[in-house]
Amino acid sequence: MPFRFERLDISDLILIETTVFEDERGSFSETYKHSDFAAFGIAVIFTQDAFSRSRKGVLRGLHYQKEPKAQGKLVRVVKGEVLDVAVDIRRSSPTYGRWVAIHLSSENRRGLYIPPGFAHGFCVLTEVAEVLYKMTQEHDAEHERGVLWSDPDLAISWPIPHPTLSSRDARLPRLRDAEANF
Secondary structure (H helix, E strand, O other): OOEEEEEOOOOOOEEEEEOOEEEOOEEEOOOOOHHHHHHHOOOOOOOEEEEEEEEOOEEEEEEEEOOOOOOOEEEEEEEOEEEEEEEEOOOOOOOOOOEEEEEEEOOOOOEEEEOOOEEEEEEEOOOEEEEEEEEOOOOOOOOEEEOOOOOOOOOOOOOOOOOEOOHHHHOOOOHHHOOOOO
């Protein structure tokens, strides 16, 4: 199997490590294979891919889409490094309000599966980072929501104290005030 799956502290979050085949030409690895993911329990259909390129110190997030357009995401960094964060925003979950942070980079070739019901964001640690996302729902502006990156109730340990934010992300509500229907 070209993948190793690991459940994280919040067990619905899954770290994916790929087998890399290297020789004098370079390297090859699979980044997604439906049958292997489904065998592990990630039996989803991805309907949209997205790409972002960001400079060092940029923080994107914490974003999610509410039901009925909630998105699961498979996130992978193809250039650079980010601290990737997922926050459980499912009010009935025993891990509601808890978060997990993982370093994703082009060097470690890890991926992170984040199911619906989580807010997601990342902070860029290198001069540039390029991030690929596979999503289980298409983007829908009517259903997009977010949580403030610096919500004191979450107390996320971001590595950059004063990140570059979009004006939208700077105005997001705290988790306790966010519109989430999970």
